[in-house]
Amino acid sequence: GEDVEQSLFLSVREGDSSVINCTYTDSSSTYLYWYKQEPGAGLQLLTYIFSNMDMKQDQRLTVLLNKKDKHLSLRIADTQTGDSAIYFCAVEREYGNKLVFGAGTILRVKS
Amino acid sequence: DAGVTQSPTHLIKTRGQHVTLRCSPISGHKSVSWYQQVLGQGPQFIFQYYEKEERGRGNFPDRFSARQFPNYSSELNVNALLLGDSALYLCASSPRASASTDTQYFGPGTRLTVL
Numbered sequence: 001g002e003d004v005e006q007s008l009f010l011s012v013r014e015g016d017s018s019v020i021n022c023t024y025t026d027s028s029s030t031y032l033y034w035y036k037q038e039p040g041a042g043l044q045l046l047t048y049i050f051s052n053m054d055m056k057q058d059q060r061l062t063v064l065l066n067k068k069d070k071h072l073s074l075r076i077a078d079t080q081t082g083d084s085a086i087y088f089c090a091v092e093r094e095y096g097n098k099l100v101f102g103a104g105t106i107l108r109v110k111s
Numbered sequence: 112d113a114g115v116t117q118s119p120t121h122l123i124k125t126r127g128q129h130v131t132l133r134c135s136p137i138s139g140h141k142s143v144s145w146y147q148q149v150l151g152q153g154p155q156f157i158f159q160y161y162e163k164e165e166r167g168r169g170n171f172p173d174r175f176s177a178r179q180f181p182n183y184s185s186e187l188n189v190n191a192l193l194l195g196d197s198a199l200y201l202c203a204s205s206p207r208a209s210a211s212t213d214t215q216y217f218g219p220g221t222r223l224t225v226l
Binding site: 033 | 144199203217220
């Protein structure tokens with residue numbers, strides 16, 4: 001089955017850039033997503049990228065997709081303390097809205 | 112517009128009991144999916160319903176069941192609760208059945224604790 005892996009933890013200083021990485025196994029995935037989860041809360045959709053794109057930029061967020069290596073990354077520019085959260089990579093699997101999630105990367109932003 | 116709503120927010124049950132969780136999708140959304148998020152892990156897909164029909168099922172035992180009503184709201188039922196069922200149960204809605212630029216929007220979840 002589909003496997004999505006992420007690094008467990010990332011610590012950055014306020015104002016620096018953060019890069020969160022994700023690898024996946026299913027090359028047929030059409031859409032790839034980044035979600036944010038703050039403590040005690042549900043999932044907030046941050047951005048997504050279609051599999052025929054290499055890059056997508058949305059304000060402070062940049063998503064890079066390397067289909068050959070099945071590698072997805074999320075770059076957050078000018079990271080703020082409010083960006084501290086768990087970030088999940090998710091890929092679409094099969095027909096329909098089944099998403100396969102990674103285990104999440106804890107982002108800690110130090111002031 | 113209201114987002115995805117779920118009830119209750121928190122729930123405590125004992126082993127062997129039954130639980131029903133509820134979800135109301137965003138207005139106009141016809142697809143509802145359920146996910147289980149165990150502490151420290153990513154969400155895992157349980158079910159997808161579209162137009163009141165089951166469209167997908169994850170690797171969960173038959174103790175888990177769900178249904179979707181004519182107004183597109185949904186219930187997730189879990190029978191014979193086990194300690195391992197303790198988790199955050201997330202509901203997600205989207206306009207259509209298949210993935211497209213209409214992505215899924217998640218509710219705040221129901222925190223289930225089984226003692």
